[in-house]
Amino acid sequence: xxxxILIPIAIYIIFTPIVGFFLEGxxxxxxxxxxxxxxxxxxxxxxxxxxxxxxxxxxxxxLETALVLGFTIFTIFSxxxxxxxGDILLVFFAFSLADMFLVLAASSANSPYSSLGSQREFVQMxxxxxxxxxxxxxxxxxxxxxxxxxxxxxxxxxxIRTPGVFLGYCFILIIKLRKSPFDLSTSHHAHQEMVxxxxxxxxxxxxxxxxxxxxxxxxxxxxxxxxxxVTKNPMSYVVGIVAALVxxxxxxxxxxxxxxxxxxxMLWITWGVTLSLAGSNFLILTMLKMAGI
Amino acid sequence: MPxxxxxFIFTLLISISVSFTRNDKTRETIVSAGSIIMMLLDVxxxxxxxxxxNAAGGSIEFLMPExxxxxxxxxxxxxxxIFLFVLISVLSIRHDKxxxxxxxxxxxxxxxxxxxxGHSVESxxxxxxxxxSVLMFMVVGLVGGLIxxxxxxxxxxxxxxxxxxxxxPWFFQSMLFLFLAAMFGLISADNLAWMFFFWEIxxxxxxxLIGYTKSEEAVNNSFRALWMNLLGGCGFxxxxxxxxxMYGSGNLTDLIYKGAWAPGIVIPVVCxxxxxxxxxxxxxxxxWLLGAxxxxxxxxxxxxxxxxxxxxxxLLIRISPLMTENLAGVMVTTIGGFTFFxxxxxxxSQSDGKKVLAYSTISNLGLITACSGVGQPAATWAAVMLxxxxxxxxxxxxxxxxxxxxxxxxxxxxxMHGLIVKMPKMAFIMTVGICGxxxxxxxxxxxxxxxxxAYIDSNNVLLVIFLVFGSATTMFYWGKWLGKLFAVxxxxxxxxxxxxxxxxxxxxxxxxxxxxxxxxFPLIGQIFVQPMLSVEFGVTVGQIISDSDVRxxxxxxxxxxxMPILAIFLIYNRKEKMTMSYxxxxxxxxxxHFVDAFGGIRPSYLSNWYMDSYFGEKRILFPSLCIAAGFxxxxxxxxxxxxxx
Numbered sequence: 001x002x003x004x005i006l007i008p009i010a011i012y013i014i015f016t017p018i019v020g021f022f023l024e025g026x027x028x029x030x031x032x033x034x035x036x037x038x039x040x041x042x043x044x045x046x047x048x049x050x051x052x053x054x055x056x057x058x059x060x061x062x063l064e065t066a067l068v069l070g071f072t073i074f075t076i077f078s079x080x081x082x083x084x085x086g087d088i089l090l091v092f093f094a095f096s097l098a099d100m101f102l103v104l105a106a107s108s109a110n111s112p113y114s115s116l117g118s119q120r121e122f123v124q125m126x127x128x129x130x131x132x133x134x135x136x137x138x139x140x141x142x143x144x145x146x147x148x149x150x151x152x153x154x155x156x157x158x159x160i161r162t163p164g165v166f167l168g169y170c171f172i173l174i175i176k177l178r179k180s181p182f183d184l185s186t187s188h189h190a191h192q193e194m195v196x197x198x199x200x201x202x203x204x205x206x207x208x209x210x211x212x213x214x215x216x217x218x219x220x221x222x223x224x225x226x227x228x229x230v231t232k233n234p235m236s237y238v239v240g241i242v243a244a245l246v247x248x249x250x251x252x253x254x255x256x257x258x259x260x261x262x263x264x265x266m267l268w269i270t271w272g273v274t275l276s277l278a279g280s281n282f283l284i285l286t287m288l289k290m291a292g293i
Numbered sequence: 294m295p296x297x298x299x300x301f302i303f304t305l306l307i308s309i310s311v312s313f314t315r316n317d318k319t320r321e322t323i324v325s326a327g328s329i330i331m332m333l334l335d336v337x338x339x340x341x342x343x344x345x346x347n348a349a350g351g352s353i354e355f356l357m358p359e360x361x362x363x364x365x366x367x368x369x370x371x372x373x374x375i376f377l378f379v380l381i382s383v384l385s386i387r388h389d390k391x392x393x394x395x396x397x398x399x400x401x402x403x404x405x406x407x408x409x410x411g412h413s414v415e416s417x418x419x420x421x422x423x424x425x426s427v428l429m430f431m432v433v434g435l436v437g438g439l440i441x442x443x444x445x446x447x448x449x450x451x452x453x454x455x456x457x458x459x460x461x462p463w464f465f466q467s468m469l470f471l472f473l474a475a476m477f478g479l480i481s482a483d484n485l486a487w488m489f490f491f492w493e494i495x496x497x498x499x500x501x502l503i504g505y506t507k508s509e510e511a512v513n514n515s516f517r518a519l520w521m522n523l524l525g526g527c528g529f530x531x532x533x534x535x536x537x538x539m540y541g542s543g544n545l546t547d548l549i550y551k552g553a554w555a556p557g558i559v560i561p562v563v564c565x566x567x568x569x570x571x572x573x574x575x576x577x578x579x580x581w582l583l584g585a586x587x588x589x590x591x592x593x594x595x596x597x598x599x600x601x602x603x604x605x606x607x608l609l610i611r612i613s614p615l616m617t618e619n620l621a622g623v624m625v626t627t628i629g630g631f632t633f634f635x636x637x638x639x640x641x642s643q644s645d646g647k648k649v650l651a652y653s654t655i656s657n658l659g660l661i662t663a664c665s666g667v668g669q670p671a672a673t674w675a676a677v678m679l680x681x682x683x684x685x686x687x688x689x690x691x692x693x694x695x696x697x698x699x700x701x702x703x704x705x706x707x708x709m710h711g712l713i714v715k716m717p718k719m720a721f722i723m724t725v726g727i728c729g730x731x732x733x734x735x736x737x738x739x740x741x742x743x744x745x746x747a748y749i750d751s752n753n754v755l756l757v758i759f760l761v762f763g764s765a766t767t768m769f770y771w772g773k774w775l776g777k778l779f780a781v782x783x784x785x786x787x788x789x790x791x792x793x794x795x796x797x798x799x800x801x802x803x804x805x806x807x808x809x810x811x812x813x814f815p816l817i818g819q820i821f822v823q824p825m826l827s828v829e830f831g832v833t834v835g836q837i838i839s840d841s842d843v844r845x846x847x848x849x850x851x852x853x854x855x856m857p858i859l860a861i862f863l864i865y866n867r868k869e870k871m872t873m874s875y876x877x878x879x880x881x882x883x884x885x886h887f888v889d890a891f892g893g894i895r896p897s898y899l900s901n902w903y904m905d906s907y908f909g910e911k912r913i914l915f916p917s918l919c920i921a922a923g924f925x926x927x928x929x930x931x932x933x934x935x936x937x938x
Binding site: 058059060064066070073074090094097104106107112114115118119130140141146195271279282283286290 | 754762769773779845846853856859860870872874899
């Protein structure tokens, strides 16, 4: 075993919260400017999380606590595989395991809102799952490997040949980042028609653990956006980070512009986008491969 | 060699003695002891065969016992086939289902004619065992034996609950053993006519077991299963005739090794695939498997998930080298991929536990079918692994649902709400079974992953699309089932444990098997699957999933195993406030009732989503069957027409 991979893993675990808090603060500030209000300070997400951890946990059952913990641990673990240069398909599989922990936590609470939230989250997972797999496949078609360590060692950025996959991935980011119009199961905003949905019965420091997990997930999701631009050239990392920030900004704008849709609309639109953008991109890549280009 | 005979004859003897034992206690003892001895014999045979195969390098063939002439066996088979035909005819006449007689005649007559007029070809070995057969022997023997033991307790309770059903568990259990014997024959046969004979026996036993309750629904469903399987049998017969007259060969192995360059090889391959579609309940023949769920659960677990339906995909895996980049391969991958996706959509709308399991079985068989149709070693590797994991996980799931049904009186998933409180052990076992079906890092997902890579490498865009969308829908229906189990209801008591001890043991062993398979699959691949593939495809097949990935997955498994310990540690060290779930109105104290705006207490009910108006059988079953039928007809015509013209 190569111990050098522990370095990026350590960096990831230690510095991700900082990056995550930056993104969250950026989200809060941009949102409030878009809505023409003063809004919270940039560091508000940090204060929020600290306060959550200081609070006493009020739990409905112990199973839920354990499952929330599972969510955070496996989210961090999947990120570790990614930043250690592992297999990107395996990363996505580990992520769906983490998500499953979260939904099961909500199901175990056995309240109407949690239960509805969990069913909606299942629909969301069903909606974005094909696109995540196609993202991994897109990288494989272009780079000839599922390993992140090989994907970052290309001469040309992956986006040149996978624009459709990139756009499709950005589309499901709306679901993954829980942004309106697709924030069905739970929302970052104060409330929605089913109160807090998925996270309804999670409170205090247990909620803190969950939020921490979501911060790790957010940073990982944006890192995939950057991965589309990364090549051998160190400068490309800057391009990737800028691209991720731009995409994140667009997400915030979308969040503020669109009203929430019904689950069926989300499912059909997402599948349609997946099929038309990523599916056709994949078809063209396969045809190019068969033609030997 | 003798040990194979001992295994076969012993299973037959158990079957016969069970059928004559009317005393419950005696019969249960015979079944338990017989199953255990059978499993030991099976393991013994596998160990022996494995060593022989390693010594011989590839496979061992039996030209048929040195001491007995082949003719005796052929006479046995002729008599057996006539008996099956007469049996089917008599039962069909009794129930006015004459089309079954015609189909049975069409399937049996040509083979009998060949035997009678000396056109049958007996070249080469009658039986052949390679590492794939050894794996199948393990699955059939071990899972089969366990299910037979389970059937003791289950049938006892079943007749306790279903007083309207005529009590004849001896018939049921004797058929289970007879079926196992037939499966042993099927997976060791290399001669096509012999294989066909065992194939027809399994079809007939399935038919008899589906009709066990003799209710009108059961009889209708059993005849549907029968005619579809007999139709597939006709495809098998055409393949036998074609290879006998065109290639002068009656052996599967000949077909694979010598046939690869033979002109018109697509024709027998298409016919055999057609037979496999019916057996493995691929669309458009999927409806019989749904109907088969009326049978008592052990038969659903044994025949309709773990073994009999696997006979179809087993045959496809055998002939998969012949499907590389030809129309037969296109047909098999298209039907398999489509079935995988469509059946997983249909499973979403079902709330009956056994129906979900049935659709999931069809769906997974579709995936195995698609893998074998690619005709590349990596894809076939995935097919074998899927077969293995699915057999164990799915039979465990059936046994769990059966036990829950006997304990609570319902097999509806909605009624399993809060099973983790009501039957904690059962919920744990079911969780392992469900996770084994779709979640990383458990079995099926590994194989699906290998399948995905193989599909991409073979440039099959349609199949990749089917797979990614089918995985998403699969996750949905399993996930929501899991959610039901995990709901923690306060003020709710553990149900009295009325599940028989023997049933628990069987479920524990199967759970253990799943865990063992999850941790040792690279080894199984290396020892059993890769050598077989290397021989069949004539290329050296290396590792399919890389070491580093396996290491990461093992790490995940260990982490999941450690989760409960961590959780206990966490819970004991904290002073947290326990509260009731939030229910908009005040929680009335038991998580099932709330106080409404007028102060009255109302019940609340949390349901899963079934989306019947989108994914219901009424809406998408018929179109899917039509599409699949269209695919089968058009591609068969294209393939056969292309080969002839």
